[in-house]
Amino acid sequence: MSALPGDLAAALQAFAARRPLLIASDYDGVLARLVDVPSEAVPEPGVAEVLARLTAVPGVTVALVSGRGVADLQRTSGLTGELRWIGSHGAEFDGPLTGELAARRDALAARLAPLVAGTPGAHLEIKPASVAVHVRPVADRSAAAALLEDARALVDSSLTLKPGKDVLEVAVTDADKGSAVRRLAAEIGAAAVLYLGDDVTDEDAFRALGADDVTVKIGDGVTVADHRVPDPPAAVAMLEFLAALLA
Numbered sequence: 001m002s003a004l005p006g007d008l009a010a011a012l013q014a015f016a017a018r019r020p021l022l023i024a025s026d027y028d029g030v031l032a033r034l035v036d037v038p039s040e041a042v043p044e045p046g047v048a049e050v051l052a053r054l055t056a057v058p059g060v061t062v063a064l065v066s067g068r069g070v071a072d073l074q075r076t077s078g079l080t081g082e083l084r085w086i087g088s089h090g091a092e093f094d095g096p097l098t099g100e101l102a103a104r105r106d107a108l109a110a111r112l113a114p115l116v117a118g119t120p121g122a123h124l125e126i127k128p129a130s131v132a133v134h135v136r137p138v139a140d141r142s143a144a145a146a147l148l149e150d151a152r153a154l155v156d157s158s159l160t161l162k163p164g165k166d167v168l169e170v171a172v173t174d175a176d177k178g179s180a181v182r183r184l185a186a187e188i189g190a191a192a193v194l195y196l197g198d199d200v201t202d203e204d205a206f207r208a209l210g211a212d213d214v215t216v217k218i219g220d221g222v223t224v225a226d227h228r229v230p231d232p233p234a235a236v237a238m239l240e241f242l243a244a245l246l247a
């Protein structure tokens with residue numbers, strides 16, 4: 001494991017001196033590496049242990065903020081403990097969503113299903129507040145790109161498009177991770193927030209945070225985050241560094 005960049009280590013040292021703290025992390029691509037089958041995205045070694053260390057610190061709240069539905073995130077990650085669970089890009093904040101949203105989502109899924117069925121390897125994921133068109137396993141990359149374009153064109157403008165890594169989600173709410181993180185930070189009166197994310201939808205959270213906060217992009221790609229580490233193992237190492245500071 002390589003050392004943390006010096007500016008990130010210094011930012012974490014300043015962060016660790018404050019209370020109350022909110023440590024919020026995305027899941028896929030941050031705490032779990034990306035794989036073809038979403039249900040097989042298990043946490044990196046050391047994730048459960050470091051989250052348990054962080055949640056045990058007085059004045060520290062740890063939240064998982066995911067595009068997944070909360071039930072799926074809990075099942076897939078197997079993580080437990082004193083975590084705050086925010087799912088569906090922030091639409092699931094206080095618990096499960098209403099049936100009315102599910103009906104809209106099902107109508108959307110029925111429109112997208114025939115399109116997705118025409119591209120070998122593509123699959124549709126039905127989530128609490130959205131439908132996700134997944135193309136990671138599609139071998140023909142131009143067919144994958146064409147499917148995502150066609151899906152965009154098919155859906156109506158009242159829906160929210162959430163592009164991500166080899167995925168296009170179409171959501172029936174306009175929730176975003178930035179509003180969710182701000183809401184949770186206000187709820188606990190956080191003096192500072194640490195946010196880790198890897199994908200397009202995490203940019204909403206990075207943008208929502210301020211000068212006292214620490215934002216960390218995992219992996220490549222354009223970002224407004226202040227810091228970057230290369231991959232999920234480096235994200236875990238960073239959390240272990242923080243846990244040692246807070247101990």
Ligand SMILES: O=P(O)(O)OC[C@H]1O[C@H](O[C@H]2O[C@H](CO)[C@@H](O)[C@H](O)[C@H]2O)[C@H](O)[C@@H](O)[C@@H]1O
Pocket residue numbers: 026027028029033034035036037038039041065066067068069125127132134135136164165166167169199201
């Ligand atoms: O906000 P996140 O926790 O990062 O969730 C974002 C999406 O993650 C999942 O899709 C991504 O990970 C899959 C498993 O590694 C991968 O196959 C896919 O290509 C990625 O886009 C999940 O399936 C989506 O529902 C989440 O919205």
